[in-house]
Amino acid sequence: MTDRPLLDVENLTVRFAVRRGGVFGRKQFLDAVDGVSFALARGETLAIVGESGSGKTTTALAVARLVAAHSGRVELDGADILGLEGEALRQVRRKVQFIFQDPYSSLNPRQRAEDVVREPLLSLTDMPRDEQQKVIDELFVQVGLRPEQKRLFPHQFSGGQRQRIGIARALATRPELIICDEPVSALDVAVQAQILNLLRRLQKEFGLTYLFISHDLGVVQHMCDSIAVMYMGRIVEHGPRLSLFNNPLHPYTAALLSAVPSVDKARRAATRRILIPGDPPDPVNLPPGCRFANRCPVAQPQCREAEPELRTVAGGQRVACHLVKEDGTAPL
Amino acid sequence: MTEALLKVENLRIELTTRAGVAPVIDNLSFELGHGENISFVGESGCGKSMTALAIMGLLPEGVGRVASGRILFEGEDLTAASDSRLRDIRGNEISMIFQEPMTSLNPVYTVGEQIAEVLRAHQGLSARAARDMAADLLDAVRIPNARARAGDYPFQMSGGQRQRVMIAMALACRPKILIADEPTTALDVTVQAQIFDLLRDLRRDTGTSIILITHDMGAVAEMAERMIVMYAGRNAEIGPVEQIIDHPRHPYTKGLISCVPHIMATLTEDRPDLTEVPGIVPGLREFGQDRCLFASRCAYRTEQCLRQRPPAMAFDNGQLADCWHAETL
Numbered sequence: 001m002t003d004r005p006l007l008d009v010e011n012l013t014v015r016f017a018v019r020r021g022g023v024f025g026r027k028q029f030l031d032a033v034d035g036v037s038f039a040l041a042r043g044e045t046l047a048i049v050g051e052s053g054s055g056k057t058t059t060a061l062a063v064a065r066l067v068a069a070h071s072g073r074v075e076l077d078g079a080d081i082l083g084l085e086g087e088a089l090r091q092v093r094r095k096v097q098f099i100f101q102d103p104y105s106s107l108n109p110r111q112r113a114e115d116v117v118r119e120p121l122l123s124l125t126d127m128p129r130d131e132q133q134k135v136i137d138e139l140f141v142q143v144g145l146r147p148e149q150k151r152l153f154p155h156q157f158s159g160g161q162r163q164r165i166g167i168a169r170a171l172a173t174r175p176e177l178i179i180c181d182e183p184v185s186a187l188d189v190a191v192q193a194q195i196l197n198l199l200r201r202l203q204k205e206f207g208l209t210y211l212f213i214s215h216d217l218g219v220v221q222h223m224c225d226s227i228a229v230m231y232m233g234r235i236v237e238h239g240p241r242l243s244l245f246n247n248p249l250h251p252y253t254a255a256l257l258s259a260v261p262s263v264d265k266a267r268r269a270a271t272r273r274i275l276i277p278g279d280p281p282d283p284v285n286l287p288p289g290c291r292f293a294n295r296c297p298v299a300q301p302q303c304r305e306a307e308p309e310l311r312t313v314a315g316g317q318r319v320a321c322h323l324v325k326e327d328g329t330a331p332l
Numbered sequence: 333m334t335e336a337l338l339k340v341e342n343l344r345i346e347l348t349t350r351a352g353v354a355p356v357i358d359n360l361s362f363e364l365g366h367g368e369n370i371s372f373v374g375e376s377g378c379g380k381s382m383t384a385l386a387i388m389g390l391l392p393e394g395v396g397r398v399a400s401g402r403i404l405f406e407g408e409d410l411t412a413a414s415d416s417r418l419r420d421i422r423g424n425e426i427s428m429i430f431q432e433p434m435t436s437l438n439p440v441y442t443v444g445e446q447i448a449e450v451l452r453a454h455q456g457l458s459a460r461a462a463r464d465m466a467a468d469l470l471d472a473v474r475i476p477n478a479r480a481r482a483g484d485y486p487f488q489m490s491g492g493q494r495q496r497v498m499i500a501m502a503l504a505c506r507p508k509i510l511i512a513d514e515p516t517t518a519l520d521v522t523v524q525a526q527i528f529d530l531l532r533d534l535r536r537d538t539g540t541s542i543i544l545i546t547h548d549m550g551a552v553a554e555m556a557e558r559m560i561v562m563y564a565g566r567n568a569e570i571g572p573v574e575q576i577i578d579h580p581r582h583p584y585t586k587g588l589i590s591c592v593p594h595i596m597a598t599l600t601e602d603r604p605d606l607t608e609v610p611g612i613v614p615g616l617r618e619f620g621q622d623r624c625l626f627a628s629r630c631a632y633r634t635e636q637c638l639r640q641r642p643p644a645m646a647f648d649n650g651q652l653a654d655c656w657h658a659e660t661l
């Protein structure tokens with residue numbers, strides 16, 4: 001038994017080349033993920049939140065080796081996986097699986113449900129056919145699908161059932177880490193609850209580790225043990241669930257939480273809405289200093305000069321803001 | 333009490349599809365007061381958008397029709413109004429913002445031109461006055477640097493900005509009713525909060541009544557006084573928002589509230605499994621049957637629920653729930 005994290009990401013950067021002004025435009029670079037570091041313990045769930053375009057999906061894709069990293073390390077169980085090729089990469093793919101947002105487009109419409117689930121067994125394992133069938137049969141039961149549904153095609157399923165197929169496919173190779181990118185946001189609330197309960201049950205049963213991306217903060221607080229908040233390719237705050245929700249330190253986190261409409265009267269009464277008007281700066285032409293400065297309600301002149309480092313403050317939260325004090329007092 | 337601005341009475345909308353004719357809206361009644369904000373909730377496919385389209389006189393042509401009932405706007409029955417009269421009302425009295433702003437904006441005109449066009453058509457402004465006012469409206473919906481941004485094409489704006497342009501356009505004719513069909517579903521929560529603030533200000537400043545269609549109970553709680561929960565084309569429950577959230581009288585409402593993991597004032601370690609509402613919304617084919625259409629998903633179901641459609645049960649506090657067992661809930 002070690003307390004080594006299952007996933008350890010260090011200084012991960014993903015760079016895309018973009019052209020401005022058509023094919024003849026100048027080639028520029030966009031760091032969709034820019035020096036991101038976090039660790040995730042086995043059996044736990046880390047949520048990544050942040051606005052659209054902040055780099056959540058790109059981070060996840062890089063961790064799963066589905067997009068190339070520009071620099072940094074991604075350690076799975078102590079071994080860096082970024083340089084792996086061939087059989088070694090195939091082994092990693094067995095251990096890291098993905099559940100996508102859109103249960104409609106992420107399944108091959110011409111494959112029967114059982115063949116969708118079989119696919120990773122074929123491409124990533126050497127499992128004999130009869131054993132494959134046994135695994136598939138078990139998975140159908142585990143995700144709450146009926147045996148006779150194995151022969152149906154994706155369009156014959158509802159959205160929630162399609163997401164169950166996607167979950168069964170992700171479980172097929174007995175992975176250790178499952179990346180869930182907005183797994184329920186295309187679903188109606190009632191079906192969403194069914195899928196969230198299923199994901200939690202499976203996590204307990206198989207000791208799964210989740211990297212969980214969602215824009216729904218209610219869902220996030222229900223599912224995760226800790227949360228990383230991203231803004232423009234960087235983690236601006238990272239902490240355990242209760243500290244981050246009950247005591248957000250970074251002004252962006254505070255604004256984000258204050259924007260969530262709530263059915264709870266007490267919460268509505270206690271929440272002071274923090275407005276962050278405007279848009280984030282152009283990601284290929286970043287201004288100096290803090291990337292949030294042009295929208296931050298408490299920005300100081302120093303914020304526009306030096307970029308704040310992600311540092312650990314009292315209480316254990318990590319935060320990248322000049323104005324958060326060492327003792328963990330928030331500026332807002 | 334003064335006469336309601338909008339009064340929908342026993343509305344029945346029928347859709348003709350390959351599978352036959354089905355009542356996508358089945359005996360729906362509600363009122364909207366002056367300056368009031370009412371919310372429609374329910375899973376997708378329950379008929380929320382159809383209700384909105386019926387009020388706008390924009391039912392899908394050749395597919396949907398008003399089979400019976402009335403839609404009274406300031407006393408005038410819109411179901412009997414001519415096409416030109418409906419166009420007139422759509423331009424001047426009732427406007428709508430849709431879920432996906434990109435598809436409802438014209439990509440080849442600048443946003444300023446598009447707003448100015450509405451102003452010219454409906455308020456008879458000169459080109460110059462319309463252009464000025466378009467910029468004012470963009471400013472009112474808090475597009476930074478509005479005068480310059482009026483020259484932007486829709487693709488040059490973010491999703492939240494496009495939605496604000498849609499609101500500016502809907503406001504251009506100073507409507508008495510604004511129907512917003514899931515206006516923030518595609519947006520980040522911080523942008524959603526800005527759009528909601530905008531709608532609240534608008535209502536305060538102009539007295540516009542708002543119909544907000546959403547699937548988010550939190551949004552309902554923050555925005556509306558009254559809510560209508562729809563299920564399979566029918567009213568499940570209608571009444572004051574706070575009371576319904578405190579004590580829902582319909583099992584479907586109860587399920588919708590408790591199946592969502594809410595952020596509470598103070599979070600604790602305690603995270604029990606979510607309450608599940610099993611199954612899914614029935615398809616159109618099943619709409620209209622003389623039984624409770626929620627029965628297959630309902631934990632309170634009895635024999636009676638399968639035999640006959642439940643009537644509306646009225647409560648003293650104004651709640652109305654279409655459920656045989658509403659009283660015991």
Ligand SMILES: Nc1ncnc2c1ncn2[C@@H]1O[C@H](COP(=O)(O)OP(=O)(O)OP(=O)(O)O)[C@@H](O)[C@H]1O
Nearest residue numbers: 016018030032051052053054055056057058059283
């Ligand atoms: N293949 C690509 N080429 C160029 N730019 C890309 C590519 N993929 C993503 N980006 C850019 O990288 C940034 C981060 O994108 P990403 O998809 O990771 O965001 P996200 O946080 O997942 O957003 P959302 O909440 O909308 O899913 C964005 O600016 C996006 O436009």
Ligand SMILES: Nc1ncnc2c1ncn2[C@@H]1O[C@H](COP(=O)(O)OP(=O)(O)O)[C@@H](O)[C@H]1O
Nearest residue numbers: 347356375376377378379380381382392395616
């Ligand atoms: N143009 C159309 N033709 C046929 N059926 C339609 C059409 N538009 C909507 N429907 C059907 O009507 C029902 C109600 O739809 P809608 O009002 O859009 O629901 P909601 O807005 O509550 O999600 C659904 O079953 C939907 O599939």
Ligand code: SF4
Nearest residue numbers: 290293296303321322
């Ligand atoms: S560093 Fe400055 S601008 Fe950035 S979040 Fe902190 S206070 Fe705001």
Ligand code: SF4
Nearest residue numbers: 624627630637655656
């Ligand atoms: S009428 Fe019966 S089945 Fe329908 S909601 Fe009420 S208790 Fe449930």
Ligand SMILES: [Mg+2]
Nearest residue numbers: 056057058181
């Ligand atoms: Mg994404």
Ligand SMILES: [Mg+2]
Nearest residue numbers: 380381382513
């Ligand atoms: Mg709709």
